[in-house]
Amino acid sequence: MRRFLLAALPLVLTACSIDQSKLGHFVTQTVQPGMPMEQALVRMQAEGFYCNAGSDVGVVTPCTRTYKRPFRRDCLERVDLVRSATAAKTVGAIDVLEVKCPG
Template identity: 60%
Template sequence: MRKLWMLALALPLGGCYTVNQAGLGNFITQTVQPGMPLEQALVRMRAEGFYCNTSMAGTVTICTRNQERLLRGSCVERVDLVRSATSTQTLGKIDVMETRCAKL
């Protein structure tokens, strides 16, 4: 009976998302790097579950990904892909923004 109780407590906690800003930054720098073609960076970000606004206006492409949290609402991870100053088809810089979570 005790094992069943412990399992019942562990299941809801196993699916919880916790904000790990440093971990997100490390993950992103392993996924995309400055100097790579912007189109390739977008393909990689989408493969990781990000939605990227691909409007050609401006120099920044905003990519976001929702992370659901049980009983506490959702969080939005945001990464800004900045085009190179010398080539609009090349990734120049990556800005990993602060993760924002809904307050319930």
């Protein structure tokens, strides 16, 4: 039984870690620069993100999603959708911010 628990420990620890590059890859597969902002917001929301797309947001639309972790407190995944400088209703860039986890 002890061997089983020791063998399972790396799996448990892996499940608790955050893979920042995986999040970045996921987001760039979901939304891309050049797509309509409205379509990008719908896609992000379909993936569980909350996007603050109010009219007073300006150039950057912040999106967040809670990342559930077993045995630890939840983290917050953060992505900024930056409007195009030439077309306000188009995504110009995507900034995947560092995941915030409580200490």
